[in-house]
Amino acid sequence: MASVTHFIQNELLQSGQLHGYRMMAVRCKESGLNVRMEDVRIISLYLDPVGVALRRSISIRRRAYYAAGPNFIWHFDDYDKLKPFGLCISGCICGFSRRLIWLNVYHTNNNARVIGGYYLEAVQIHGGCPRFDR
Structure with a gap:
């Protein structure tokens, strides 16, 4: 584990300061170090807490989702990978x-007509239709 810590510390002094723990784990594996990603995350947090906090602050934030109640909005989707x-x-x-x-x-x-049939069947089973469809 000391060799992994030393490797990450050296990487942080170079261009590795811009990398997150996933990329750092890849760099460790490329250098022949067998280490778990969770261990790299903990070591990075210990060695560079400011960098970890900065990278975490610019992570993608999911938008808030709001539905007024049951059957307010129904979401439809199809999966075509098995079509062949x-x-x-x-x-x-x-x-x-x-x-x-x-x-x-x-x-x-x-x-x-097939999808419409599914929809009409669901409306009959649930006793009504949603206000919105997406």
Whole structure:
């Protein structure tokens, strides 16, 4: 572990001061050091707390999500990676509760009647439709 700490300390004196712990772990592995990413994170936090705080402050912030209540907004999506094998997956969730409205597999998702059928079936099962669809 002392060799890893020494390596990270040397990297921080050079261009490594701009790297996060993931990139530093890659640099360690490239140098032949077998170390866990979590260990690199802890060592980096100990050796360069100011740099870690600066990098953390500019991380991506997710926007706030708001849904007024159950069935206020439904989110639809399709998964096409299995299309070459004849499997098209279509799903819908409630934006408030994250409850699964439907998840169906069919041989096509390009036909609007198929997706519309899923929607109408869900409206009948849940006793109403959402205010918004996304």
